[in-house]
Amino acid sequence: MRISVPTEVKNNEYRVALTPAGVHDLTAAGHExxxxxxxxxxxxxxxxxxADAGATLLDDPDExxxxxxxx
Numbered sequence: 001m002r003i004s005v006p007t008e009v010k011n012n013e014y015r016v017a018l019t020p021a022g023v024h025d026l027t028a029a030g031h032e033x034x035x036x037x038x039x040x041x042x043x044x045x046x047x048x049x050x051a052d053a054g055a056t057l058l059d060d061p062d063e064x065x066x067x068x069x070x071x
Contacts, residue, residue, distance in 0.1 A: 002032045004068035006061050007039040014042030020049040027054030034058055034067045 003026060005018045016039050018026075023033045035055040037047050047057055058064050 002034065002067055002069040004064045005033065005035045005039050005055075006064045007036045008042070016040040016043050016045060019043075020045055020053040020055075023050055023053035023055045032056070032067075034064055036061055036064045 003018075005016065008015060008017075018033070018035070020040070023035070026033050033055045035047075035050045035057055037057050037059050040046065040050060051057055058067070
């Protein structure tokens with residue numbers, strides 16, 4: 001499965017849908033995870049942690065959404 005995590009766009013919303021630990025677990029189970037650069041910054045989770053956990057980082061939010069697998 002291809003899972004995408006965009007940056008939150010709601011005003012004053014700093015949470016992120018998936019932590020780097022979650023990325024690790026998903027990629028270890030064979031899934032692909034795409035994270036928009038900066039998605040975790042508001043929660044003190046830098047891009048490097050997502051990359052180290054196995055996520056592919058993307059700049060463009062449209063590309064993040066396009067990579068998601070739809071069920």
